[in-house]
Every structure is written in structure tokens, then in C-alpha cells.
Amino acid sequence: MPGGAGERYVLTGEWRNHSIAPTLKEFERLEKSDGQGHLEIDLSGVEGIDTAGAWLVRRLMTAKSGQGRDAVLVGAEGPMQELIRVLPETAPAPPANEADKRTVFERVFSPLGKIMVEFGGDFYAAMHILGSAVRGAQLKFGHGSGISPASVVTHMDRMGVRAVPIIVLMSFLIGAIIAQQGAFQLRYFGAEIFVVDLVGILQLREIGVLLTAIMIAGRSGSAITAEIGSMKMREEIDALTVIGLNPVGVLIFPRLVALTVALPLLTIVANFSALYGAAVVTWTYSGITFDTFLSRLHEAVDPSSVAAGMIKAPFMALVIGIVAAVEGMKVGGSAESLGQHVTAAVVKAIFAVIALDAFFAVFYSAIDF
Amino acid sequence: MNEPQQAGTRPNKDRQVVLSVKDLTVGFGNKLVLDNLNLEIYRGEILGFVGASGTGKSVLMRTVLRLLPQRSGTIEILGTDYDKADEAERIALDTRLGVLFQHGALFSALTVKENIQLPMREYLDLPQSLMDEIAYLKLEMVGLPPDAADKYPSELSGGMIKRAALARALALDPDLVFLDEPTSGLDPIGAADFDALIAKLRDTLGLTVYMVTHDLDSLFSVCDRIAVLGQKRVLVEGTLEDMFAFDDAWVQSYFRGKRARTVVTDENQPAAK
Numbered sequence: 001m002p003g004g005a006g007e008r009y010v011l012t013g014e015w016r017n018h019s020i021a022p023t024l025k026e027f028e029r030l031e032k033s034d035g036q037g038h039l040e041i042d043l044s045g046v047e048g049i050d051t052a053g054a055w056l057v058r059r060l061m062t063a064k065s066g067q068g069r070d071a072v073l074v075g076a077e078g079p080m081q082e083l084i085r086v087l088p089e090t091a092p093a094p095p096a097n098e099a100d101k102r103t104v105f106e107r108v109f110s111p112l113g114k115i116m117v118e119f120g121g122d123f124y125a126a127m128h129i130l131g132s133a134v135r136g137a138q139l140k141f142g143h144g145s146g147i148s149p150a151s152v153v154t155h156m157d158r159m160g161v162r163a164v165p166i167i168v169l170m171s172f173l174i175g176a177i178i179a180q181q182g183a184f185q186l187r188y189f190g191a192e193i194f195v196v197d198l199v200g201i202l203q204l205r206e207i208g209v210l211l212t213a214i215m216i217a218g219r220s221g222s223a224i225t226a227e228i229g230s231m232k233m234r235e236e237i238d239a240l241t242v243i244g245l246n247p248v249g250v251l252i253f254p255r256l257v258a259l260t261v262a263l264p265l266l267t268i269v270a271n272f273s274a275l276y277g278a279a280v281v282t283w284t285y286s287g288i289t290f291d292t293f294l295s296r297l298h299e300a301v302d303p304s305s306v307a308a309g310m311i312k313a314p315f316m317a318l319v320i321g322i323v324a325a326v327e328g329m330k331v332g333g334s335a336e337s338l339g340q341h342v343t344a345a346v347v348k349a350i351f352a353v354i355a356l357d358a359f360f361a362v363f364y365s366a367i368d369f
Numbered sequence: 370m371n372e373p374q375q376a377g378t379r380p381n382k383d384r385q386v387v388l389s390v391k392d393l394t395v396g397f398g399n400k401l402v403l404d405n406l407n408l409e410i411y412r413g414e415i416l417g418f419v420g421a422s423g424t425g426k427s428v429l430m431r432t433v434l435r436l437l438p439q440r441s442g443t444i445e446i447l448g449t450d451y452d453k454a455d456e457a458e459r460i461a462l463d464t465r466l467g468v469l470f471q472h473g474a475l476f477s478a479l480t481v482k483e484n485i486q487l488p489m490r491e492y493l494d495l496p497q498s499l500m501d502e503i504a505y506l507k508l509e510m511v512g513l514p515p516d517a518a519d520k521y522p523s524e525l526s527g528g529m530i531k532r533a534a535l536a537r538a539l540a541l542d543p544d545l546v547f548l549d550e551p552t553s554g555l556d557p558i559g560a561a562d563f564d565a566l567i568a569k570l571r572d573t574l575g576l577t578v579y580m581v582t583h584d585l586d587s588l589f590s591v592c593d594r595i596a597v598l599g600q601k602r603v604l605v606e607g608t609l610e611d612m613f614a615f616d617d618a619w620v621q622s623y624f625r626g627k628r629a630r631t632v633v634t635d636e637n638q639p640a641a642k
Contacts, residue, residue, distance in 0.1 A: 336478040
């Protein structure tokens with residue numbers, strides 16, 4: 001506690017970081033107070049002091065010297081005096097922030113320009129990854145084909161086989177929901193049987209591949225970004241490069257191949273599951289038997305409907321894989337950056353998949369497919 | 370031949386024990402890593418801890434810091450047995466320990482200044498302006514320029530990360546500081562600076578330092594006492610002379626090996642204590 005004023009300040013008790021808070025206000029008043037002549041700061045009653053306490057004493061001395069008074073310490077000895085002595089007279093100044101000198105025009109349009117440049121960079125990186133992946137692992141002495149079958153199979157297991165249960169469940173529910181809504185609406189027109197056409201065409205051409213791709217973008221796209229990103233953080237990517245392997249070929253190519261194979265197969269599974277869900281619902285709500293459902297489906301759906309959906313699957317798989325890989329390669333040094341890029345990968349992959357689907361819809365209608 | 374020489378070379382009775390480990394046993398599965406280990410550290414000393422890789426130096430440090438459970442034995446830090454302490458005592462104890470992890474373990478999402486202020490923010494009730502001043506003081510104490518304060522850990526070099534992590538370890542002015550291989554990955558000049566820094570901080574802040582190290586220069590230049598871990602316990606502890614006198618193949622080759630000889634010859638007086 002600052003016990004006196006004027007000529008002599010007496011500090012007593014503990015001056016440690018956890019005990020100085022209550023006296024801070026009073027101490028700061030003391031620092032600003034006016035006075036004249038010689039000043040002694042008596043520390044003989046101080047029981048303990050740490051950097052925070054020592055800094056306050058130091059700051060007080062500096063403030064008083066600034067008023068033209070000579071402040072001296074008394075009663076400080078050994079480590080206490082040493083600690084106060086080594087502290088600088090003024091706190092090291094934080095570097096001044098440079099003022100933003102840009103004009104309003106620049107401030108408004110530079111973020112937009114950055115986004116455009118970033119988009120261009122992403123596209124360039126995606127093409128780089130696609131090109132490198134197609135060239136394979138680029139083994140230096142031409143041993144083997146550069147494709148590791150074990151790695152491809154592992155990734156197919158992780159991205160394909162293990163995704164089957166969730167895809168089956170999701171598609172069953174989607175098929176059932178579409179069929180139920182369709183049946184209720186078409187009932188007004190007495191055209192309940194056409195719910196089979198609705199479900200069949202919608203599921204096989206659009207919904208089946210789209211929802212499967214979105215699910216895989218969330219499930220495997222995030223995994224690819226996280227894996228490649230953490231390898232980037234631990235310099236594993238650099239190690240591969242130094243060993244003479246192309247990291248894109250070694251790490252990303254097997255994942256792209258696995259995705260491109262797995263997504264069409266998962267789409268087939270999803271289609272079967274959704275049609276089964278629809279059949280169950282139409283039988284329950286509208287009394288359409290499985291036989292009727294199948295024969296109506298046979299008439300409504302031709303192979304081109306199935307093909308129209310399936311053709312999209314490998315393209316969507318490639319887009320998901322490349323977007324995830326590009327984001328993975330952009331991961332920087334911190335855990336936060338990994339999280340940001342995984343999020344970005346999933347968002348961008350889902351957006352790209354939907355945009356691609358829209359592009360295909362326009363394309364099909366233009367060629368009358 | 371391998372009887373433990375429990376110090377005895379120095380009159381330690383009158384010194385305050387900061388960390389006392391008694392009959393500590395730690396194991397994983399059916400494998401014992403530490404078996405009835407005893408260790409004492411006294412106030413104001415720098416204890417260097419050595420041992421072959423895989424002998425459990427890290428396990429001991431992590432057990433003392435309560436990151437690993439012990440099978441049996443007691444650990445008293447600053448006179449408090451953590452296992453018997455209540456919540457308030459444990460928190461009070463936590464604020465009196467500082468740890469410098471081997472790779473810094475700075476929080477990558479926070480700047481250096483925020484890293485240093487994190488413990489202050491949690492435990493102290495100080496205004497932001499004073500915390501800023503203290504953070505810049507800590508940076509200066511560990512020899513970092515003020516403009517490092519607003520950098521993120523990923524923007525720092527290896528040596529700067531160690532210094533920034535030390536500044537965080539010192540944020541609350543702890544009594545006992547644990548350093549896990551503080552000079553590993555630093556160049557010899559940087560390592561010597563770091564050793565000098567630790568000695569200086571010990572003198573000014575009255576720290577007690579528990580230092581796991583493989584750096585012979587550190588052992589010879591700043592450590593007051595050395596403890597060797599081997600055969601699941603403290604094989605020998607004492608001054609450098611005790612190490613030279615101790616009859617064990619590993620200890621002999623460690624302190625009298627080719628690398629050690631170079632250091633000893635360079636310094637002329639290996640144990641000028």
C-alpha cells in the first residue's frame with residue numbers, strides 16, 4: 001500500500017501480479033500527483049515482488065524523474081533491487097501501426113480484385129493438380145507405372161465402401177419423401193400412378209447423383225483437405241518433393257482415382273435405395289404394389305435417363321477431389337488455417353457440384369438428351 | 370557398481386525444497402518406466418536432467434506436471450501435494466509453475482502478445498494497458514524485439530519460438546520453471562545466449578529451473594546440479610565432479626566422451642562452481 005506522500009513513499013506488503021490490482025488506481029493517482037524536491041521510495045516493508053510490481057515501481061520513478069525530481073530507492077536489496085534495475089525506464093514501445101493511405105476507391109475495389117485474383121489462382125492450381133495427377137507419381141527411374149494399387153484400394157474402401165450405409169439410408173429417405181409428396185399432390189388429379197414417373201426420372205437424372213456428390217463432398221472432401229493440409233503443415237509434402245516424387249501424383253492421384261470410381265458406384269447404390277424407398281411409400285399410401293411400380297417404372301424410364309445421371313458422377317467426383325486438394329495445399333502453419341481450409345473445401349466443393357449439375361441440365365436440354 | 374549416490378556432496382539440509390518426488394512409480398501396461406524414483410530440487414538452483422533417449426525423462430516431467438498418472442508415490446510442488454490439494458490450491462499451484470515445451474506449444478491462432486497475456490487474462494485482474502506493458506517487458510526480458518509481439522507463431526524462427534514460449538512460461542512470474550530441451554534446434558551461439566538468459570532470469574526473478582537437456586554446454590555452463598536418469602530411477606545426482614567420479618558406463622561415456630572432452634577443454638574449468 002502506498003502509505004505516504006510528498007517526500008517519502010513507503011510501500012509495504014506483497015507487490016505481485018495477483019495482489020496489485022486493488023491498489024492500482026491509487027498508485028496511478030500517486031504517479032500523476034505533483035510534488036517538489038527529493039523523493040525516497042521505501043521498499044523495506046515489501047514482502048515480495050515480481051515483474052509486475054517491479055515495473056510499477058520503475059514506472060513511478062520514471063514519472064517522478066519526468067517532473068524534474070530525483071527519485072531514489074531505499075530498502076531494496078538483493079534480487080529485488082536487481083529486478084528493478086534490469087527493467088527499462090520506459091516500456092518497450094509497440095511498433096506504430098502505419099495509417100491506411102489508400103483512397104476510398106482503392107479500399108472498396110481492392111478486396112474485389114483480391115477475390116478475382118484468388119479465384120484465378122485457384123483455377124490455375126486446380127489445373128496444375130489435374131495435370132500432375134494425370135501424369136502420375138513421376139518416379140524418376142521409371143519403376144512401375146507410378147500408380148500404387150494398394151493406396152487406391154485403401155482410399156476406395158474409405159471413401160466408397162464405408163460411405164455405403166449413410167448413402168443407403170439418406171437415399172431411402174429422399175426417395176420416400178419425394179414419393180409421398182408426389183402421391184399427395186397427384187391424388188388431386190387422380191394421377192397417383194404417375195408418382196412412379198416422377199420419382200424415377202427425378203432420382204435417376206438429378207437427385208441421386210447430386211445428393212450423393214454433396215454427401216461425399218462433405219464426407220471425403222473434408223477428409224482429403226485435412227489429410228493433405230496436415231501433411232503440408234508437417235513438411236511431409238516437402239519431404240516427398242525432396243525425395244524426388246511428385247506429391248500431387250503420390251498423394252492426390254490415388255484419391256482422385258478412388259473418388260472417380262467410388263462416386264458412380266455409390267450413385268447406383270443410392271438410386272436403388274431411393275427407388276426402394278419410393279416403392280415402399282407408394283405401396284403404403286397409395287396401394288401401388290411392387291409389381292405395378294416396377295412395370296410403370298419400366299415404361300417411364302429409359303436407359304438414357306439412367307445414363308444422363310451416371311455421366312455426371314465421375315465429373316462431380318473429379319471436381320470434389322480437385323477442390324479439396326487445392327484447399328489442402330493452401331494450408332499454412334497454424335491449426336486455425338487448417339480449419340478454415342477444410343470449411344472452404346466443403347463449401348466450394350458443394351457449390352461446384354451444384355453449378356456443374358446446372359451446367360449439365362442446360363447442356364442436356366440443348367442436345368435434347 | 371550402480372548404487373545410487375544420493376547427493377551428499379553438498380549441504381542441502383538448510384535449503385528450501387521446491388519440488389520433492391518420493392518413491393514415484395509410473396508404468397504403461399505391464400511395463401514400468403519409473404520405479405521408486407526419488408528427486409529433490411532446491412530453491413534458486415538450475416537442475417540439469419539427462420538420460421539416454423527412452424529412459425523416461427519426458428515421462429517424469431509429464432508426471433510431475435500431472436499430465437500422466439502415477440502408480441504410486443507422492444509429488445510435492447512448493448510444499449503442496451497435488452493429489453491431496455483441493456481445487457483452489459491446485460489453481461494456485463498452477464499459477465506458480467511455468468513450462469517451456471520442447472516445440473514451444475505456442476497457440477497458433479494467437480499472436481505472441483496474446484499468447485503471453487493468456488495466463489494473465491485468466492488469472493489476474495489487471496487493466497489491458499498494464500498487461501500490454503508487462504507483455505512487452507517479458508518480450509524484452511527474453512530478448513525479442515517489440516515488433517515480434519503482433520506476429521503469429523508460424524511467422525517466427527525456431528529460436529524466436531523458444532524465446533516467445535519462455536516469455537509465456539514466465540507470464541505469471543512462476544517460482545518453478547520446467548524447460549524441455551530448451552536449446553535443441555538452436556545454433557551454438559543462440560544456445561549459449563539462451564543459457565545465459567536462463568541464468569540471468571534465475572538471478573533476477575529468483576526462479577528455480579528444472580531443465581531436461583542433452584546440451585553438454587548447457588550442463589557445464591549454467592546447471593548448478595545434474596541428475597542422471599537410468600534404470601528407472603535417478604542414477605546419480607550432484608555436481609559435475611560427482612558425474613566424473615561416478616562409476617557407470619553410460620555416465621562415463623556421456624561426460625567423458627569425445628564431445629564432452631571438447632567442451633571441457635574449451636572451458637578449461639569444467640566445474641567452476
